Amino acid sequence: MASKATSIDIAYRAGVSQSTVSRALRNSPLVNLETRxxxxxxxxxxxxKVDKNASNLRTQNSHTLALLICxxxxxxxSMINPFFLSMLGSITRATAQQGxxxxxxxxxxxxxxxxxxxxxxxxxxxxxxxxxxxxxxAHKLEKLLAQNTHFVIWGAxxxxxxxxxxxxxxxxxxxxxxxxxxxxxxxHIAFLGDSSSHSPEFRDRYLGHCEALxxxxxxxxxxxxxxxxxxxxxxFDAANKLLxxxxxxxxxxxxSDLIAIGxxxxxxxxxxxxPNDVAIIGYDDIPVASFANPSLTTIKQNTQLAGEILxxxxxxxxxxxxxxxxxxxxxxxxxxxxxxxxx
Amino acid sequence: MASKATSIDIAYRAGVSQSTVSRALRNSPLVNLETRxxxxxxxxxxxxKVDKNASNLRTQNSHTLALLICxxxxxxxSMINPFFLSMLGSITRATAQQGxxxxxxxxxxxxxxxxxxxxxxxxxxxxxxxxxxxxxxAHKLEKLLAQNTHFVIWGAxxxxxxxxxxxxxxxxxxxxxxxxxxxxxxxHIAFLGDSSSHSPEFRDRYLGHCEALxxxxxxxxxxxxxxxxxxxxxxFDAANKLLxxxxxxxxxxxxSDLIAIGxxxxxxxxxxxxPNDVAIIGYDDIPVASFANPSLTTIKQNTQLAGEILxxxxxxxxxxxxxxxxxxxxxxxxxxxxxxxxx
DNA sequence: CTGAAAGCGCTTACAG
DNA sequence: CTGAAAGCGCTTACAG
Numbered sequence: 001m002a003s004k005a006t007s008i009d010i011a012y013r014a015g016v017s018q019s020t021v022s023r024a025l026r027n028s029p030l031v032n033l034e035t036r037x038x039x040x041x042x043x044x045x046x047x048x049k050v051d052k053n054a055s056n057l058r059t060q061n062s063h064t065l066a067l068l069i070c071x072x073x074x075x076x077x078s079m080i081n082p083f084f085l086s087m088l089g090s091i092t093r094a095t096a097q098q099g100x101x102x103x104x105x106x107x108x109x110x111x112x113x114x115x116x117x118x119x120x121x122x123x124x125x126x127x128x129x130x131x132x133x134x135x136x137x138a139h140k141l142e143k144l145l146a147q148n149t150h151f152v153i154w155g156a157x158x159x160x161x162x163x164x165x166x167x168x169x170x171x172x173x174x175x176x177x178x179x180x181x182x183x184x185x186x187x188h189i190a191f192l193g194d195s196s197s198h199s200p201e202f203r204d205r206y207l208g209h210c211e212a213l214x215x216x217x218x219x220x221x222x223x224x225x226x227x228x229x230x231x232x233x234x235x236f237d238a239a240n241k242l243l244x245x246x247x248x249x250x251x252x253x254x255x256s257d258l259i260a261i262g263x264x265x266x267x268x269x270x271x272x273x274x275p276n277d278v279a280i281i282g283y284d285d286i287p288v289a290s291f292a293n294p295s296l297t298t299i300k301q302n303t304q305l306a307g308e309i310l311x312x313x314x315x316x317x318x319x320x321x322x323x324x325x326x327x328x329x330x331x332x333x334x335x336x337x338x339x340x341x342x343x
Numbered sequence: 344m345a346s347k348a349t350s351i352d353i354a355y356r357a358g359v360s361q362s363t364v365s366r367a368l369r370n371s372p373l374v375n376l377e378t379r380x381x382x383x384x385x386x387x388x389x390x391x392k393v394d395k396n397a398s399n400l401r402t403q404n405s406h407t408l409a410l411l412i413c414x415x416x417x418x419x420x421s422m423i424n425p426f427f428l429s430m431l432g433s434i435t436r437a438t439a440q441q442g443x444x445x446x447x448x449x450x451x452x453x454x455x456x457x458x459x460x461x462x463x464x465x466x467x468x469x470x471x472x473x474x475x476x477x478x479x480x481a482h483k484l485e486k487l488l489a490q491n492t493h494f495v496i497w498g499a500x501x502x503x504x505x506x507x508x509x510x511x512x513x514x515x516x517x518x519x520x521x522x523x524x525x526x527x528x529x530x531h532i533a534f535l536g537d538s539s540s541h542s543p544e545f546r547d548r549y550l551g552h553c554e555a556l557x558x559x560x561x562x563x564x565x566x567x568x569x570x571x572x573x574x575x576x577x578x579f580d581a582a583n584k585l586l587x588x589x590x591x592x593x594x595x596x597x598x599s600d601l602i603a604i605g606x607x608x609x610x611x612x613x614x615x616x617x618p619n620d621v622a623i624i625g626y627d628d629i630p631v632a633s634f635a636n637p638s639l640t641t642i643k644q645n646t647q648l649a650g651e652i653l654x655x656x657x658x659x660x661x662x663x664x665x666x667x668x669x670x671x672x673x674x675x676x677x678x679x680x681x682x683x684x685x686x
Numbered sequence: 687c688t689g690a691a692a693g694c695g696c697t698t699a700c701a702g
Numbered sequence: 703c704t705g706a707a708a709g710c711g712c713t714t715a716c717a718g
Contacts, residue, residue: 006710006711008711022712022713050711050712051711051712053711054711055711055713057711057712058712058713058714059712059714
């Protein structure tokens with residue numbers, strides 16, 4: 001197979017120097033318009049493309065971002081959290097819109113992901129996504145910071161202020177979910193999800209939940225909180241524990257849709273009617289939420305906007321511009337599991 | 344911020360030449376074991392990483408694959424086909440397992456995606472995924488071929504034998520879906536999905552469907568075939584057309600789960616009971632399939648295996664090894680929309 | 687407006 | 703086993 005054309009080949013064909021070819025292809029006004037167009041035409045005809053390795057090496061930037069999706073090791077290999085998939089879609093689009101390429105990688109939390117991409121000049125910066133145990137990777141973030149890696153992280157605000165975090169307003173989401181349940185006349189609301197600092201996003205949702213309760217002079221009851229990570233089976237288990245406890249409850253606020261769907265399955269199995277006996281609200285609005293039976297009332301995170309902001313913020317960081325952490329507002333999506341009138 | 348360490352910095356610290364550093368880091372047996380280890384230790388300590396742009400430029404390969412997901416322009420921007428998302432996950436994993444990086448990009452069919460990645464040396468090869476109108480991009484494949492780009496395409500077998508295609512056995516999927524419906528006593532089966540050569544995958548499913556009918560001496564009825572692309576709304580529309588026609592039918596074979604779910608919504612709206620009045624089978628087994636109401640019987644494609652085979656085949660192609668197109672068998676997943684006994 | 691030249695950071699024949 | 707040197711294909715000061 002014919003080896004690829006280089007700028008020297010183009011120069012030869014155009015009867016100019018290689019430097020002129022390089023300028024013309026970058027559309028430099030330094031080059032005479034006519035020769036510029038002639039060179040561009042020849043390049044197109046010869047199907048010439050600038051060698052990115054060479055130009056990146058020369059300019060010392062890659063015009064590439066890396067997306068690291070950190071999976072909880074407990075997660076079933078085949079089932080990626082649909083929320084991340086949705087974020088992936090929007091990040092891909094936003095990256096392309098900015099003229100950057102996107103390197104995607106799924107990583108176990110345990111592995112040594114912290115450095116490779118930017119250090120090896122494959123990417124100018126990194127976007128981190130992950131629902132893992134926060135404590136497990138806090139020190140990795142410190143390391144990234146120490147290396148001056150450009151990165152932005154999805155999720156709750158970080159206590160180290162140097163870490164740029166972008167996320168949805170989990171506290172507000174917890175508030176509006178709980179307010180909605182209260183407005184439906186529910187008083188004994190169980191919370192399914194980790195509420196410790198190991199999962200700052202879930203914790204913020206829980207804190208918002210508690211705040212909404214207090215607004216109505218209801219004292220949050222720790223007996224009604226059950227740990228769960230964001231999987232269907234974990235939600236199933238947590239709901240079973242709740243049922244086994246024999247404590248009174250008329251609603252469940254699940255820290256994620258996956259948890260809610262697992263809880264739904266547990267309730268159904270025990271003959272509990274949703275929403276008549278127990279109302280449920282989830283979190284994320286993943287695609288399956290609207291197809292659950294009953295359809296799942298949930299807190300929607302605007303992934304479209306989130307992807308755009310993540311990419312924009314990271315690019316600003318790379319360019320040395322001013323950036324601040326940001327919280328994106330969430331929306332309540334009312335469906336049949338809590339609030340929508342029955343068909 | 345301190346600029347990144349280079350192999351020269353390491354060489355200086357280790358008191359050897361830069362060439363020796365390069366060799367040591369690639370673990371070349373040419374270098375004395377002791378010095379090799381000393382150099383590696385220093386590199387680690389200084390957090391040195393080989394500059395990929397430089398090494399790729401030098402070796403003329405990128406150790407990166409590109410994944411191009413071509414979206415149908417009619418598709419809603421926010422809703423990526425969940426089946427692709429699932430493929431994306433498995434391809435990412437398979438790529439990482441082979442020590443390659445993955446560049447991901449979503450493209451409109453209309454845009455000029457054909458060449459850029461490999462031509463610019465950003466990727467060694469391309470994986471193409473897409474449910475668009477086949478005719479629209481057939482000529483782009485020709486162009487890729489003409490440029491000697493290494494690529495593998497997901498889907499139906501291509502009539503140009505030089506195109507390496509990997510896909511699930513759509514014909515077999517159509518056969519087993521239809522056999523299952525027939526075994527349930529259904530006789531008048533509508534097919535929702537394009538059956539022309541514009542969508543070779545759907546066409547193969549349709550042909551399998553027809554073959555299964557013929558096995559039972561049933562003549563396929565073109566009146567029962569309705570075009571649809573793989574979206575929920577297209578399925579909704581197609582089912583409505585079917586209902587409006589007033590033709591007798593007791594089952595629907597939808598060319599994709601998304602179509603099936605749209606059809607389910609249309610039937611529900613018209614008061615048709617699924618599965619009692621009409622049974623439905625979809626295709627893909629996307630996550631929502633099991634949460635549909637009733638849960639959706641469907642043909643499962645093994646995306647895990649598919650991703651592995653796609654990546655392996657592409658790598659073989661790149662290395663100049665023998666590769667052949669491949670069809671992966673599909674499985675019937677029986678749920679309540681057709682075949683599973685009611686709870 | 688154009689060209690000759692340096693240099694980005696590696697890998698790898700070549701010589702010893 | 704090790705080093706000096708060439709060269710991958712660009713971009714961009716520098717000189718004209």
